[in-house]
Amino acid sequence: MKQDRSRGFWYGVYALVLVGLVAGIWGMSVRVHYDWNWRDVPQYLVSTSGQELLAPFDAYVTITPDGKTLSLTEYGGERSASYTDFEQAYAESGDLVFRDDLLAYQAGLRPGILLIGLWMTLKLSAVSLVFALLFGLVAGLGRVADNPAARQLSSNYVELIRGTPLLVQIFIVYFFIGTVLQLSAFTAGVVALAVFTGAYIAEIIRSGIESVPRGQMEASRSLGMSYAQAMRYVVLPQALKKTLPSLAGQFINLIKDSSLVSVMALTDLTKAGREIISSNFRPFEVWFTVALMYLALTGTLSYLVRRLEKRLAHE
Amino acid sequence: MNDKALIRATAVTKCYPNGTQALKGVDLQVSRGEVVCIIGPSGSGKSTLLRTLNAMESITSGEVMVDGVSVHARSTDLNRLRTQVGMVFQQFNLFPHMTALENVMLAPMRVSKRPLDEARSRAEKLLQKVGLADKAHVHPGQLSGGQQQRVAIARALAMQPTIMLFDEPTSALDPEMVGEVLEVMKDLAREGMTMCVVTHEMGFARAVAHRVIFMDGGQIQHEAPPQPFFDAPSHDRLRAFLGQVLK
Numbered sequence: 001m002k003q004d005r006s007r008g009f010w011y012g013v014y015a016l017v018l019v020g021l022v023a024g025i026w027g028m029s030v031r032v033h034y035d036w037n038w039r040d041v042p043q044y045l046v047s048t049s050g051q052e053l054l055a056p057f058d059a060y061v062t063i064t065p066d067g068k069t070l071s072l073t074e075y076g077g078e079r080s081a082s083y084t085d086f087e088q089a090y091a092e093s094g095d096l097v098f099r100d101d102l103l104a105y106q107a108g109l110r111p112g113i114l115l116i117g118l119w120m121t122l123k124l125s126a127v128s129l130v131f132a133l134l135f136g137l138v139a140g141l142g143r144v145a146d147n148p149a150a151r152q153l154s155s156n157y158v159e160l161i162r163g164t165p166l167l168v169q170i171f172i173v174y175f176f177i178g179t180v181l182q183l184s185a186f187t188a189g190v191v192a193l194a195v196f197t198g199a200y201i202a203e204i205i206r207s208g209i210e211s212v213p214r215g216q217m218e219a220s221r222s223l224g225m226s227y228a229q230a231m232r233y234v235v236l237p238q239a240l241k242k243t244l245p246s247l248a249g250q251f252i253n254l255i256k257d258s259s260l261v262s263v264m265a266l267t268d269l270t271k272a273g274r275e276i277i278s279s280n281f282r283p284f285e286v287w288f289t290v291a292l293m294y295l296a297l298t299g300t301l302s303y304l305v306r307r308l309e310k311r312l313a314h315e
Numbered sequence: 316m317n318d319k320a321l322i323r324a325t326a327v328t329k330c331y332p333n334g335t336q337a338l339k340g341v342d343l344q345v346s347r348g349e350v351v352c353i354i355g356p357s358g359s360g361k362s363t364l365l366r367t368l369n370a371m372e373s374i375t376s377g378e379v380m381v382d383g384v385s386v387h388a389r390s391t392d393l394n395r396l397r398t399q400v401g402m403v404f405q406q407f408n409l410f411p412h413m414t415a416l417e418n419v420m421l422a423p424m425r426v427s428k429r430p431l432d433e434a435r436s437r438a439e440k441l442l443q444k445v446g447l448a449d450k451a452h453v454h455p456g457q458l459s460g461g462q463q464q465r466v467a468i469a470r471a472l473a474m475q476p477t478i479m480l481f482d483e484p485t486s487a488l489d490p491e492m493v494g495e496v497l498e499v500m501k502d503l504a505r506e507g508m509t510m511c512v513v514t515h516e517m518g519f520a521r522a523v524a525h526r527v528i529f530m531d532g533g534q535i536q537h538e539a540p541p542q543p544f545f546d547a548p549s550h551d552r553l554r555a556f557l558g559q560v561l562k
């Protein structure tokens with residue numbers, strides 16, 4: 001009973017601290033005379049102006065009097081086209097439009113730049129994860145291998161990557177390797193993130209393998225299995241199961257680290273935020289929104305990881 | 316020299332990388348169908364000797380021949396050799412992520428590439444043989460130590476070895492479970508399996524072994540059939556050792 005009351009008290013303290021923090025932020029913004037405007041933000045998430053309708057060729061425009069049909073007749077050619085599913089025309093009857101000119105906006109909702117950025121962040125992280133797992137597995141196996149070349153190379157890889165900042169690695173991949181090999185920004189981003197995360201995954205996998213008792217490898221070998229077979233059927237399944245939570249945690253780190261690739265010509269969530277701010281000068285609202293979106297992503301993932309951990313603990 | 320010798324170790328020495336001289340010139344011959352028990356104080360090199368027989372441990376000098384194959388020759392296919400030499404460990408070393416049945420089936424399927432049905436029916440027979448037919452689908456974590464060790468024996472037998480090596484198979488067991496494991500081993504001996512058993516179970520050695528070997532300081536100090544070995548130990552250090560363990 002008494003304990004209940006003191007718990008309630010501390011929850012009250014907790015709420016007060018939170019309120020205080022929010023008030024503090026608000027107070028700071030007042031001091032710099034920041035005028036908040038959250039109404040602009042939703043359009044960056046979901047844009048109500050639909051898809052752009054662009055002219056497929058140079059043409060004259062005809063719009064029916066009811067404004068519902070827009071037709072094109074090719075300038076100096078035979079082709080024609082007509083559209084009905086648009087909302088507001090930007091061209092008028094009799095106009096001569098050129099290829100890729102904006103004719104109208106089509107009806108409907110469209111993901112805003114922030115959602116597009118979020119999707120890019122997810123895609124980038126997921127693709128990078130696949131390669132990071134591959135690099136990590138190879139390097140992790142190399143770390144515990146008998147072969148000196150494999151051991152030395154993997155250990156150099158891990159030390160090199162863990163000893164230098166990710167941002168510097170991204171610059172090297174993007175401006176040096178990317179230029180030499182003509183990589184797209186996305187590929188360069190994936191390479192940088194996968195190589196970086198792979199080094200950490202290698203260490204996770206190494207420690208996982210080392211946590212499997214030596215007797216497992218010995219028993220497998222005594223049955224006539226090769227080293228590779230023993231790894232594949234006996235040691236790795238146990239090692240990976242033990243490290244699954246850490247591997248999942250690494251995926252969450254990867255999502256956060258991916259914000260650094262926004263220095264490249266790649267519109268991920270962070271870059272989307274920067275682009276919006278450069279046009280509307282609303283850094284507070286936009287950065288808070290971006291942070292919340294990252295938080296939603298990582299929060300969902302860590303919730304899933306916790307559930308996975310519980311499930312594995314039960315087995 | 317015995318022509319029937321299935322195992323023949325000659326002047327084997329083993330020096331570990333840290334400088335420990337674990338074997339100092341060991342000669343050992345084991346005939347087909349023979350059961351040899353190895354006893355001796357801790358650190359005397361019993362495990363090391365056993366593990367050189369299937370090349371789980373390399374040797375520094377000497378030679379080990381198993382069924383006419385030089386075990387430590389560079390050209391020897393170790394994986395193939397090991398299918399002929401089953402090994403049972405003190406700590407069982409069962410694969411915890413597999414059921415008992417899967418433990419027994421793994422090597423026949425992956426190493427000998429036996430089809431699933433064949434591997435399974437043989438594994439089921441072996442589990443039955445060690446008295447664990449009803450535990451086929453249980454994971455090792457839910458088995459008692461004695462049951463785990465019996466599964467481990469079945470797992471080693473699944474490769475149809477001609478030799479079985481046991482390294483203190485009952486030392487990690489609670490006393491009440493020792494008997495069930497020794498029973499399985501006795502059956503094996505009765506069927507004519509060639510066995511090398513490192514053990515502290517003097518009763519088992521006396522009842523089952525054809526020959527008992529006493530090791531000390533990396534050397535075989537004495538060997539004899541069990542009766543003279545135990546009843547009239549002619550070797551001083553052996554007498555001291557027996558006096559200690561039988562007390």
Ligand SMILES: Nc1ncnc2c1ncn2[C@@H]1O[C@H](COP(=O)(O)OP(=O)(O)OP(=O)(O)O)[C@@H](O)[C@H]1O
Pocket residue numbers: 331332333335336337355356357358359360361362363364
């Ligand atoms: N991997 C190793 N590296 C270095 N020294 C070792 C290694 N394994 C064993 N030794 C040493 O070699 C000697 C013989 O060890 P071994 O394990 O063969 O003895 P054992 O007779 O089996 O003893 P126990 O009854 O305790 O099992 C011991 O001095 C031991 O410390």
Ligand SMILES: [Mg+2]
Pocket residue numbers: 361362363482483
């Ligand atoms: Mg030993």
